[in-house]
Amino acid sequence: METASQLAVRLTKQSRDQFWNVYTEFDWPDSLDADRYAMTPELISIHGTELWESLDEPTRKRLSLYEVGNFFSLTLQGERPLVAGLSDRLYSKRLTHEGTEYIHHFIDEENKHMIMFGLFLQKYLGKVYPEKKIALDRTYAKGEEEVAFFCKVMVVEELGDYYNVKMMLDDAIEPIVKQINWVHHRDESRHLGFGRRHLTELTEQWMPTWSDETRAGFSDWLGQYIKSSWNDFYNPTMYKDAGLEDPYQVRKMALAHPLTAEHRARASKKLVNIFLRLGLLLEAPVL
Amino acid sequence: MDEQQIRAELREWILAHAKSKPSGELTDQTAILETGLLSSLDIVEFVLFIEELRGDEVDTDDIEPEVFTSIDTLWEGFFGQAAG
Numbered sequence: 148m149e150t151a152s153q154l155a156v157r158l159t160k161q162s163r164d165q166f167w168n169v170y171t172e173f174d175w176p177d178s179l180d181a182d183r184y185a186m187t188p189e190l191i192s193i194h195g196t197e198l199w200e201s202l203d204e205p206t207r208k209r210l211s212l213y214e215v216g217n218f219f220s221l222t223l224q225g226e227r228p229l230v231a232g233l234s235d236r237l238y239s240k241r242l243t244h245e246g247t248e249y250i251h252h253f254i255d256e257e258n259k260h261m262i263m264f265g266l267f268l269q270k271y272l273g274k275v276y277p278e279k280k281i282a283l284d285r286t287y288a289k290g291e292e293e294v295a296f297f298c299k300v301m302v303v304e305e306l307g308d309y310y311n312v313k314m315m316l317d318d319a320i321e322p323i324v325k326q327i328n329w330v331h332h333r334d335e336s337r338h339l340g341f342g343r344r345h346l347t348e349l350t351e352q353w354m355p356t357w358s359d360e361t362r363a364g365f366s367d368w369l370g371q372y373i374k375s376s377w378n379d380f381y382n383p384t385m386y387k388d389a390g391l392e393d394p395y396q397v398r399k400m401a402l403a404h405p406l407t408a409e410h411r412a413r414a415s416k417k418l419v420n421i422f423l424r425l426g427l428l429l430e431a432p433v434l
Numbered sequence: 435m436d437e438q439q440i441r442a443e444l445r446e447w448i449l450a451h452a453k454s455k456p457s458g459e460l461t462d463q464t465a466i467l468e469t470g471l472l473s474s475l476d477i478v479e480f481v482l483f484i485e486e487l488r489g490d491e492v493d494t495d496d497i498e499p500e501v502f503t504s505i506d507t508l509w510e511g512f513f514g515q516a517a518g
């Protein structure tokens with residue numbers, strides 16, 4: 148089996164071969180076409196609900212712009228701490244030499260993603276949706292923080308990739324959105340490959356040293372983390388911006404709807420299975 | 435909604451989302467995070483609930499984590515005279 152270091156060498160080469168310039172990659176249209184969906188309808192957070200059925204076509208299309216804006220914002224917001232954490236690990240004992248070399252590309256690509264999402268958001272929405280998270284200090288067992296960091300990376304990247312892959316194949320949506328999803332997926336497929344291998348090695352290294360209590364606590368935290376990451380897709384401000392009434396009620400309704408629960412389970416299946424197989428999740432969380 | 439109602443709403447939300455039953459009564463001074471009643475992952479939900487109560491968005495960039503210490507600090511930070 149290829150080690151994370153061996154994989155890093157391969158991925159470094161690929162990143163150099165595919166090196167791209169975020170400032171020349173896109174032809175940004177002056178405005179988006181109001182007659183087109185900006186996001187694949189099936190991915191819209193209230194898709195299939197009674198509320199969705201009651202909306203007329205122009206409202207659905209307007210909502211799709213704020214939905215894709217929210218999706219790009221939460222990807223961007225997830226990439227900020229990701230880059231911070233990866234930078235912190237460069238040239239440290241937490242990475243091998245080959246790992247550090249690849250992480251330089253990982254950071255470079257994530258930085259370009261943030262620029263790309265930021266350009267889209269400023270141009271077509273005039274804002275980036277803020278994050279509502281507040282970090283609180285907590286204590287960790289040995290290795291737990293390291294494993295938790297790469298779990299968080301995997302959650303943001305795997306959930307995002309599910310959306311990217313759907314939209315990069317959708318010819319009906321705004322071409323610029325389709326292209327952004329495609330560009331993102333091209334880099335993310337490497338990040339995901341490295342992340343899976345690296346997390347596997349970290350888990351094999353640290354989990355055997357954890358007490359049953361630490362393992363149970365970790366599994367509990369991870370399940371909650373995935374759930375709270377999903378909740379960010381149901382942003383009341385986004386509903387308000389799209390002109391929907393009672394945005395906080397829309398969020399509650401959408402989160403409680405069986406169809407959206409099915410969607411979350413489907414979109415998280417790969418992610419949850421990886422965590423279950425590694426033993427980081429002791430049972431599949433209710434999402 | 436007056437102050438007493440808002441404090442009661444906050445208390446109800448905390449109890450409904452508490453990871454463990456509080457030892458003794460949940461007063462307006464009980465440490466919410468320290469005692470493990472709520473975790474940092476509950477904060478986003480809680481912030482949205484507070485927005486709904488206030489009828490106004492919360493900018494978390496302007497907020498110190500200390501505001502989540504107790505119902506007293508929540509009232510002051512989000513609803514009292516000083517709250518923006």
Ligand SMILES: [Fe+2]
Binds near residue numbers: 256257260331335
């Ligand atoms: Fe990215």
Ligand SMILES: [Fe+2]
Binds near residue numbers: 257304334335338
């Ligand atoms: Fe990535």
